[in-house]
Amino acid sequence: MPAQKPIRLLAIASGGGHWVQLLRMRSAWDDCDVTYASVHASSADDVPGKRYVNFVDVSRRSLWRVPIVVAQMLWLVLRVRPQVIVTTGAMPPLLALVLGRLIGARTLWIDSIANSERLSGSGEIARRFAHQVITQWPGLSHGEDPAYWGSVL
């Protein structure tokens, strides 16, 4: 049987805790053809030897940036053409997940471990678009939506 081509995977997260949590899961996709994306140029140093793409962040305080973020995320998913998207949030990666799903990617939303009381706002939206949403708190899981698969800590 011929060797299968590695799966093209996009691992994307906003800065701070989102990115740090994503890094703690990287052994799950170490045999994939992975592209990382986050918001600080220096984050490329965290994934030596891997493709890294920087994007402009947006929050509820800088909503004027949304059109820029949509354009960036569209460009990113069209360029990478991921078969799988894995993200720990927040808002720009949610857009990448939705756009990626439209071009056929299998999509996984991992809600941040910070959200111990309820799923994040972006995570709630992701439940409508992602193939799978997971929480890192067993008490927040409802069967498979969202599921509990373990935690980064």
Place this chain on the structure above:
Amino acid sequence: MLPFERLVQAMDNWAAAHPDVPVTIQYGSGVYKPRHAQGFVMTTAAQYRQLVAEAQLFVAHAGMGSIITAIEAGKPLLMLARLQALGEHNTDHQVWTSQSIGSRPGLYVATDEHDLVATIDRLLASGAAVPAPISPTASPELIGNIRKFIAGSRKH
């Protein structure tokens, strides 16, 4: 980077009262700039980790980036949660985080900026516990489940 001026000002005031202790502050995009502590808007990921590794005590907001960095570095972390009511974040998830994760050994939670400075003095005088070492990767259960999910894309 979202500013957190309540924390920056409290730490800058603490630095003014303790000129013998070097204090370095990453203050983000706030208006208030530290006058007594050293500081910068934002550093690189590598230098940030190095500063945490060299510090005696790490003081930060109750964000997961800070918490995981402290645990990975084995440094005591004293955290102050950003509050939605003060416009410091868009939800109170940092309050939940400090309740759900802040009880781990080596992690300390200040209830407000006054409790923060009192706790710093106490921890520096009596010594703080350090976080227990953890694996550099997430739980094997989580890694295994994500692997299965990724492999599922072959069937499509």
